[in-house]
Amino acid sequence: MKKSNIIMLLAAILPLGLFxxxxxxxxxxxxQYPTPLGMYIHINDFxxxxxxxxxxxxLMNHYVGMKxxxxxxxxxxxxxxGIIITSVIGLLIAFKGNYKWFLGWFILMIVLSAxxxxxxxxxxxxxGHNLDPKAIMKFTNPDGTQMGxxxxxxxxxDILNFRAHSYPQLGALFLALGIAAGFVAYLxxxxxxxxxxxx
Amino acid sequence: MKNLLxxxxxxxxxxxxxxxxxxxxxxxxxSGGLASNVAEKVYVAPGEHDSHxxxxxxxxxxxxxxxxxxxxxxxxxxxxxxxxPTSGYGYSEETKPMLNTSHGFIPWGDSHHPDISQTNxxxxxxxxxxxxxxxxxIAKIDLKTFETTEIIxxxxxxxxxxxxxxxxxxxxxxAGTRFSVPVPQRDMPIREYKGNFQGALSFISVEPEHGHMxxxxxxxxxxxxxxxxxxxxxxxxxxxxxxxxxTEEASTLLEVNASQNDKDFIAAINWKKIEEYVNNGGGKxxxxxYAHNVYDxxxxxxxxxxxxxxxxxxxxxxxxxxxLLPTPKSPHGCDVNPTGEYIVGxxxxxxxxxxHSFTKMLDxxxxxxxxxxxYGIPILNFEDVLAGVVEQAGLGPLHTEFDDKGNAYxxxxxxxxxxxxxxxxxxxxxxxxxxYSVGHLTIPGGNSGKPQGKYMFxxxxxxxxxxxxxxxxxxxxxxxxxxxxxxxxxxxxxxTHGEPHYAAAMEADLIKERSQKFYSLxxxxxxxAAKSEADVKVVRNGNEVHVYMTLIRSHFSPDNIEGIRxxxxxxFHITNLEQDFDVPHGFAIIGQNTSELLIMPxxxxxxxxxPKQVGVWxxxxxxxxxxxxxxxxxxxxxxxxxxxxxxxxxxxxxxx
Numbered sequence: 001m002k003k004s005n006i007i008m009l010l011a012a013i014l015p016l017g018l019f020x021x022x023x024x025x026x027x028x029x030x031x032q033y034p035t036p037l038g039m040y041i042h043i044n045d046f047x048x049x050x051x052x053x054x055x056x057x058x059l060m061n062h063y064v065g066m067k068x069x070x071x072x073x074x075x076x077x078x079x080x081x082g083i084i085i086t087s088v089i090g091l092l093i094a095f096k097g098n099y100k101w102f103l104g105w106f107i108l109m110i111v112l113s114a115x116x117x118x119x120x121x122x123x124x125x126x127x128g129h130n131l132d133p134k135a136i137m138k139f140t141n142p143d144g145t146q147m148g149x150x151x152x153x154x155x156x157x158d159i160l161n162f163r164a165h166s167y168p169q170l171g172a173l174f175l176a177l178g179i180a181a182g183f184v185a186y187l188x189x190x191x192x193x194x195x196x197x198x199x
Numbered sequence: 200m201k202n203l204l205x206x207x208x209x210x211x212x213x214x215x216x217x218x219x220x221x222x223x224x225x226x227x228x229x230s231g232g233l234a235s236n237v238a239e240k241v242y243v244a245p246g247e248h249d250s251h252x253x254x255x256x257x258x259x260x261x262x263x264x265x266x267x268x269x270x271x272x273x274x275x276x277x278x279x280x281x282x283x284p285t286s287g288y289g290y291s292e293e294t295k296p297m298l299n300t301s302h303g304f305i306p307w308g309d310s311h312h313p314d315i316s317q318t319n320x321x322x323x324x325x326x327x328x329x330x331x332x333x334x335x336x337i338a339k340i341d342l343k344t345f346e347t348t349e350i351i352x353x354x355x356x357x358x359x360x361x362x363x364x365x366x367x368x369x370x371x372x373x374a375g376t377r378f379s380v381p382v383p384q385r386d387m388p389i390r391e392y393k394g395n396f397q398g399a400l401s402f403i404s405v406e407p408e409h410g411h412m413x414x415x416x417x418x419x420x421x422x423x424x425x426x427x428x429x430x431x432x433x434x435x436x437x438x439x440x441x442x443x444x445x446t447e448e449a450s451t452l453l454e455v456n457a458s459q460n461d462k463d464f465i466a467a468i469n470w471k472k473i474e475e476y477v478n479n480g481g482g483k484x485x486x487x488x489y490a491h492n493v494y495d496x497x498x499x500x501x502x503x504x505x506x507x508x509x510x511x512x513x514x515x516x517x518x519x520x521x522x523l524l525p526t527p528k529s530p531h532g533c534d535v536n537p538t539g540e541y542i543v544g545x546x547x548x549x550x551x552x553x554x555h556s557f558t559k560m561l562d563x564x565x566x567x568x569x570x571x572x573x574y575g576i577p578i579l580n581f582e583d584v585l586a587g588v589v590e591q592a593g594l595g596p597l598h599t600e601f602d603d604k605g606n607a608y609x610x611x612x613x614x615x616x617x618x619x620x621x622x623x624x625x626x627x628x629x630x631x632x633x634x635y636s637v638g639h640l641t642i643p644g645g646n647s648g649k650p651q652g653k654y655m656f657x658x659x660x661x662x663x664x665x666x667x668x669x670x671x672x673x674x675x676x677x678x679x680x681x682x683x684x685x686x687x688x689x690x691x692x693x694x695t696h697g698e699p700h701y702a703a704a705m706e707a708d709l710i711k712e713r714s715q716k717f718y719s720l721x722x723x724x725x726x727x728a729a730k731s732e733a734d735v736k737v738v739r740n741g742n743e744v745h746v747y748m749t750l751i752r753s754h755f756s757p758d759n760i761e762g763i764r765x766x767x768x769x770x771f772h773i774t775n776l777e778q779d780f781d782v783p784h785g786f787a788i789i790g791q792n793t794s795e796l797l798i799m800p801x802x803x804x805x806x807x808x809x810p811k812q813v814g815v816w817x818x819x820x821x822x823x824x825x826x827x828x829x830x831x832x833x834x835x836x837x838x839x840x841x842x843x844x845x846x847x848x849x850x851x852x853x854x855x
Contacts, residue, residue, distance in 0.1 A: 051778070052779060
């Protein structure tokens with residue numbers, strides 16, 4: 001097996017790490033929470049950073065009219081399928097395909113990941129802005145518009161008394177490494193192809 | 200007349216010098232570089248934790264208070280033997296059985312000597328035991344939740360004072376009677392006390408895993424007063440030592456009549472020998488009636504069981520198990536040093552301290568050198584068992600504790616001081632005044648083979664001018680000393696709650712790591728728990744109405760209830776659905792004849808309400824739980840006794 005194909009094989013397998021490790025983590029810090037509240041986002045689940053954190057996040061958020069974090073969302077079915085399918089495609093082309101296919105897989109993964117991030121952003125935006133009109137506490141921005149409570153997509157941000165952090169976790173790293181490996185497989189494959197043409 | 204005037208002036212001068220001398224002395228210790236040094240030693244910065252826990256008995260408060268050292272800050276009052284309206288302990292349906300006794304429900308107690316459980320002679324921070332003096336009982340507090348989880352009544356006992364000390368593997372928690380009484384109790388003339396009354400020393404076994412208590416046996420001793428006790432340890436493990444007074448067996452004007460004998464006794468009990476005798480079927484079961492109350496942390500409910508018999512052992516049945524060591528002057532404290540070799544008798548009417556040697560005691564027993572006997576119990580010769588005397592150490596010695604460097608510290612009530620002396624050479628090394636009239640003292644890990652040095656604190660009986668005045672009734676004062684150096688250094692003076700007798704203290708880590716944050720709702724097995732808002736309901740059973748209610752920030756469910764009638768007995772079974780640290784909710788309703796409830800996350804508690812008037816009556820959360828705490832309220836509609844109003848309940852919508 002060619003070196004580039006071995007790397008492509010690795011690239012196809014690495015995203016499966018998402019089934020082992022969380023994709024993302026949102027953390028909420030406030031003085032009265034010496035242990036911050038936190039939620040892990042897995043490819044197929046939300047989970048507590050510490051026992052009952054999601055329940056306690058919901059309790060906090062209901063004051064400003066935010067919806068409860070759902071037990072399940074359609075993405076929990078779609079995303080795992082997406083990962084499995086792209087991994088299978090990746091495996092197939094690792095065994096059968098050449099470097100052009102690797103580039104195709106790489107582009108597919110970039111497009112799907114970007115779509116996933118956008119979907120995540122839409123959900124976050126809805127979660128932070130689609131508030132119960134009977135919310136206990138209503139806050140407005142200085143310009144008079146309704147204040148949103150959307151956590152950052154990436155990075156840290158102050159939301160009322162909380163400081164929210166949103167950062168990728170180990171699962172995202174596996175995905176990123178897989179995608180990068182796909183590109184590396186393409187580059188090496190192309191180099192070798194040019195070499196063999198030159199010979 | 201002139202002479203008298205001179206004398207008065209002279210006396211005034213003498214007193215003046217004396218007091219001013221005192222003043223200058225105290226001002227020295229309160230100023231300059233030293234003072235700031237002392238302040239640093241007790242300063243615990245905001246947000247930082249103390250290094251030690253201190254569990255100080257509440258005496259006539261019936262409870263146990265929790266303090267931090269070296270700051271002297273009080274963290275909690277744990278209700279033990281007294282009803283506690285703050286949390287509803289002894290008022291809620293779940294905890295009323297905790298205060299049940301053979302005399303019925305007792306709302307109050309007199310708590311004395313806390314002692315922490317031990318493993319291999321070291322305190323392990325799992326449980327703390329404390330005795331009730333008045334209606335004899337022993338309680339166990341779980342240091343995971345800081346809640347009283349078990350209380351056992353002690354039959355044949357009265358004035359449960361030489362209690363509640365644990366052996367070095369917590370095999371037993373021991374409870375001795377201060378007052379001797381007829382055993383079994385009967386109608387008889389008081390003046391026939393002598394020879395007829397007996398003193399029961401109870402050995403309560405502690406089951407290793409959950410700490411469940413069971414009276415294994417009682418030793419029925421002569422009718423003396425058994426004042427204090429401590430276990431042997433190390434070489435003397437397997438023995439227990441009790442100080443006695445009133446060996447005169449007086450039943451009236453004890454202050455005179457019980458102070459006639461030059462020597463009373465320390466009773467040495469070989470409990471291992473008696474345990475073996477009992478394990479082989481020895482002793483006899485006698486009819487009794489005593490309560491055993493157990494709080495179950497999964498059902499959040501206590502049950503009280505009356506036990507109808509107890510095993511008693513007469514010392515004469517077990518030769519070689521009990522001896523009497525003559526000890527001068529009505530000894531109060533009976534303290535054993537960390538190696539287990541020395542037993543200190545603090546003769547409270549004496550200026551000297553008597554120290555007995557365990558090795559010498561064994562020799563005397565082996566050589567059968569007896570001075571006589573009391574009711575068949577051999578009395579050893581004072582000289583044969585004496586290890587040494589701390590001469591003229593102070594006036595009125597009461598209690599002795601030990602550090603980890605071979606020193607002992609004794610409190611003197613009358614001369615109001617604490618004296619440090621060397622174990623073995625019996626020389627006095629240092630003395631410090633106490634403010635005023637000190638009772639017990641505590642060194643962290645004091646009653647164990649491994650004292651934890653560094654700090655010692657004394658608990659005083661008289662406060663007088665130590666703090667801003669608060670009228671005639673004052674809290675008692677305590678003083679904390681640094682004992683890490685050659686001389687004791689007074690660090691801090693802090694008020695305590697109730698009337699502290701003994702205290703137990705230890706380094707914080709073991710307890711801190713295990714401390715529970717809240718109760719798991721999932722594991723709540725309460726018979727009337729509503730574990731979600733879907734489970735709430737109101738059920739009528741004749742005149743009894745059971746409300747299955749939930750709490751979560753910031754509402755009750757249900758919060759509107761109709762169909763209650765005058766004359767109903769309404770049980771509010773209330774579950775706190777929170778699952779976060781430090782989010783209790785409270786429950787109070789107008790005209791509640793009991794107390795409020797303070798309900799921890801995951802817990803269920805029940806309050807009974809008997810409405811007497813027609814109307815619409817509010818209830819509310821008593822704990823400022825959240826930003827919407829003031830909105831956390833509800834209404835109960837009470838209709839006339841003969842009304843035909845059906846039960847209805849709701850949350851967030853109008854009742855139809």
